Amino acid sequence: MEVPGSGHVQLAVVLRFVDVAVDALAAAREEVDALNVYPVPDGDTGTNMHLTVSAAREAVRQAVADRSDADVVEALEALRRGALLGARGNSGVILSEMLRAIVERLLAATSEETNARVVADALRRAAAASYAAVGEPVEGTMLTVARAAGDAAVLRAEEPRARARDVFAAAAAAARAALAATPDQLPLLREAGVVDAGGRGLSVVLDAAETVLTGRRPVPVASGLGAARTIPVPHLGPGGHALAADGPSYEVMYLLETTAERVPELRARLGGLGDSLVVVGGDPLWNVHVHVDDVGAAIEAGIDAGRPHRIRVTHFAEQRAGAAATPVGAASRSGRRVVTVSAGAGLTRLFEEAGAVVVAGGPGRRPSTGEVLAAIEASGAAEVVLLPNDEASVRVAEVAASTAAQDLGLRVAVVPTIAQVEGLAALAVHEPGRGFDRDVREMTATARHVRQGAVTVAARQAMTMAGPCEPGDVLGVVAGDFVVVGSDAFDVATQVLDRLLASGGELVTVVAGVDDPEGSLATRVAGWLEEQHPTVEVVVYDGGQDRYPLLVSVE
Numbered sequence: 001m002e003v004p005g006s007g008h009v010q011l012a013v014v015l016r017f018v019d020v021a022v023d024a025l026a027a028a029r030e031e032v033d034a035l036n037v038y039p040v041p042d043g044d045t046g047t048n049m050h051l052t053v054s055a056a057r058e059a060v061r062q063a064v065a066d067r068s069d070a071d072v073v074e075a076l077e078a079l080r081r082g083a084l085l086g087a088r089g090n091s092g093v094i095l096s097e098m099l100r101a102i103v104e105r106l107l108a109a110t111s112e113e114t115n116a117r118v119v120a121d122a123l124r125r126a127a128a129a130s131y132a133a134v135g136e137p138v139e140g141t142m143l144t145v146a147r148a149a150g151d152a153a154v155l156r157a158e159e160p161r162a163r164a165r166d167v168f169a170a171a172a173a174a175a176r177a178a179l180a181a182t183p184d185q186l187p188l189l190r191e192a193g194v195v196d197a198g199g200r201g202l203s204v205v206l207d208a209a210e211t212v213l214t215g216r217r218p219v220p221v222a223s224g225l226g227a228a229r230t231i232p233v234p235h236l237g238p239g240g241h242a243l244a245a246d247g248p249s250y251e252v253m254y255l256l257e258t259t260a261e262r263v264p265e266l267r268a269r270l271g272g273l274g275d276s277l278v279v280v281g282g283d284p285l286w287n288v289h290v291h292v293d294d295v296g297a298a299i300e301a302g303i304d305a306g307r308p309h310r311i312r313v314t315h316f317a318e319q320r321a322g323a324a325a326t327p328v329g330a331a332s333r334s335g336r337r338v339v340t341v342s343a344g345a346g347l348t349r350l351f352e353e354a355g356a357v358v359v360a361g362g363p364g365r366r367p368s369t370g371e372v373l374a375a376i377e378a379s380g381a382a383e384v385v386l387l388p389n390d391e392a393s394v395r396v397a398e399v400a401a402s403t404a405a406q407d408l409g410l411r412v413a414v415v416p417t418i419a420q421v422e423g424l425a426a427l428a429v430h431e432p433g434r435g436f437d438r439d440v441r442e443m444t445a446t447a448r449h450v451r452q453g454a455v456t457v458a459a460r461q462a463m464t465m466a467g468p469c470e471p472g473d474v475l476g477v478v479a480g481d482f483v484v485v486g487s488d489a490f491d492v493a494t495q496v497l498d499r500l501l502a503s504g505g506e507l508v509t510v511v512a513g514v515d516d517p518e519g520s521l522a523t524r525v526a527g528w529l530e531e532q533h534p535t536v537e538v539v540v541y542d543g544g545q546d547r548y549p550l551l552v553s554v555e
Contacts (some may be wrong), residue, residue, distance in 0.1 A: 009106055011072040011211060015064070018057035021208040026399075028204045028220075031404075035197035038141065038188045039090060039291070040277045041448060044356040045197035047403060052096055052400050053205065055086020055368040058392070062366050063406075065392050076103045076233050084253065084287055086368040090276050091142060091198035093253075093289045093536075094130050095205070097280035101129035115164040120157035123171050124150040134265065134279030135290075140185025142198030148178035149206055157448030165213035172218055179203050179234030180221045195221060251276075251314040252298040256286045258306025266305040273297055287376065291526040312374070333410065336432040336439070337381035341367055341389045341397075344514065354427050356387075365546045366393050372400035376412065383411045383436050385443060389423035391480065413440045415447055418480065419454075419544065419554035421509055422447040451505070453478045453496040455489055455550040457515075493525050493550055501533060505554035508536050511543035513550060521549055 026033075026045070032046025059082020080103040083096035097403055105122035116145045127150035131137050133286040152174030153167045182196040183189040200221070207218045230428035258266070260283050270277050274292035282285050288308070292298045295313050302308035339354065343362030359367045359375045370501050376384050384404065388397040394416045401412040413436070418422045426443040434442075454477040458469040464482035469475060476484030476496040483499065486492040497508070508529055522540050529538045543551060 001250045009076070011064075011189075012166050014060065014072060014075050014079065017209060017212045018053070020062050020212050021205050022050070023044075024208045024211075025201065026402075031497055032197050034199050035194045035200055037065070037192045037194065038196065039138075044089055044407075046201060047407060048087075048092040049095055049198070049201040049205075051088045051369050051373070051399075051403070052083055052086055052092035054396075055370060056080075056083040056096075056099060058082060058086075058366065058396050059175075059366060061395075062392055062399075071123055073107060076107055079103055082368070084285065085282050086370050087280070087287050088370055089210070089251070089290075090278060090289055091201055093278045093280055094142060094198070095202065096287065098126035098127050098202075100280065100282075100475055101126040104443050107278075114157075114162075116157040116162040116167045119164045120153040120167045123153040123167070127152065129280075133278050133280045136275065137269045139187070140182045140189060142202045143194050143383050144182065144185065144515075145175045145178045145196070145199035145202050148275045149175040149202075165210075168209045168213050169438065170218075170342070172203070172210040173527050175199075175206045176218065190321050191334075195328055205547065224295075226314055228278075246462050246545045247250070247446055250293070250295050251291055252295055252311070253287070253289045253313075254299070254302055254308040254311040256281075256288050256306050257284050258286060258326065259283055262305045263276070266301055266426075269301045269304075270298060281464050289397060291363045305550075333380055333382040333408075336383040336385070336436065337379040338385045338387060338430055339379060340387040340427065341372075341393055343389070344546065346542040346544035347420055347424075347511070348434045348544075350424065350541060350543075354430070356427060361390060361393060362545055365529050366390060367396060370395050370397045371412060372397055373403055375461045376400060376404045376410065377423065378409065381410070382390070384413075385430070385440060386412065387417045387423040388414065389417045389420050391418040394418065411436055415440060415443045417447045418552070419450075419452045419510060419553070420543065421452045421551050422450045423511065424449045424511075424541075425553065425555060450553050451479070451500045451503075452551070452553040454548045454552065455493045455496065455501050455521075456548045458485075489549060490519055490524050490528075491551070493521065494528055497525070497552060499534070500554040505536055507555045508533075508538050508555075509552040509553045510538065510540045511545070512540070513543055513545045513548045515547075515549040527548065 011382045027241045029046035029050045036043050041550040042154050056079045059078040060075050062385045063078035078099045083099045087093040087096035102122040105125050109118045117197050129145040130146045137143050139394045149171040153171040156162055156170035179195050179199045182199050211217050225329050226508045267279055270290045273294060274290050276291040279286055280288040290298055337357055339362035340351050340358060342358045342432050344352050348358050357375050357379045358460045359371050361367045386397040386401055388394045397414045401414050404410045415426050418425055428445040429442050431439055456475050458471055458473040458475055461470055466483050466485045470486045474492045475482045476492040478496060484492050510522050510525055512519045516522055526538050526540050
């Protein structure tokens, strides 16, 4: 990432990097999954790294979308937090810690430092952080690849007239060389005849950075996979963990709210329970990953240390058996479910009453790919329809749908709803008894024909399509654009509805937000509709959404 004289990376470079890295990991995911023999041959390293960087990209995009004046500092902080929250698996958690270290060094850069030395030190610190995060570091893994990249970066930065792009190119080349040597360091890799999966994933990320800065696409290291893209998988993982159906090996992950002072005790306790221990993050939020036999003890350790949440447990034997089945996991599933993102407690009740599986979302709380994927898995259905209900979450849903289709063998479709009221309309015509494709078409057509708007309050000074606004001004929204600026919420709401009803309509849905707790605004608007548009049916709901006292739609 090229660092200008101010000591900060350029926002455009950050945005380009996360896009290229996610796309590159998506393209390499199947290959990296197939390479996965260490530390446990569970075949998900590529998927986990892809989901981790996808979560980081989603966080960056949200930070930029939510703030018209967003700067690179906000984007980098979002990248760091998004990677931490969305980290999946051993490799994903380590990668998130590396990204955290890089971001913190870039944010600390000063104008007196050269670009090359800043990024070189960032890569060196990333490698050090990866080793520090792991309970028992093992060479021949992504740790080794990270250290080689960091060392090469530091050496290149010391050369005269070195630039940031030169440093990243040197780091990526060193990572590829270190990756090629991993079979000589780990017997499991040598027996399988492949390179390390986590190291390959990290190499993909570094190659993406080189591509962004230089325009070159490096040639990847030969992975050892043949044309069939399969490898012999050892029956036992490290430490003798059996991968049989009755085996005791589990992966336990959770986010933990605690203080740094309590982490060493947690590490020691978890280290005594199993292996592949990784604890990353910083006050007040940490991401914990460990392989254990006693799931309860691992979770209890988290409870004693702080407040664990987003707990995820995977049984390796079941996961491996599922990976070998065709289609994966489909045999135990049946029926069709809708998974929808909800922006408020009232909306959640409406969605759940209609039979949907709900993922929490809304302004400032857009879900990660991992959360949507978990909801798909929890649905128990063989066919799933996703309603993201937010423009920035559409891509999240698409990544989750693709992952569920490939890893679980499910039929998953995304209806690209960009507003909560569009999701309500689509769910209203959902019919699990008809064919899947027809159901998706009906839901999509209904959502597209919804004309939607909202009322919100300006949080800062800005220029809108309707003119300038000041903090506290009431804004009217139509199809995502600010079209009315006023001082009275009722007046703005009626102007929005006049625009939405200009071309006719039969049904108006009014959803009251948390800032309209008694529903007084919604009730007044409903009364106005009955007077001014007596032929239109009006439905009022308590949605409980933040930031928008009123959501409205016309069908």
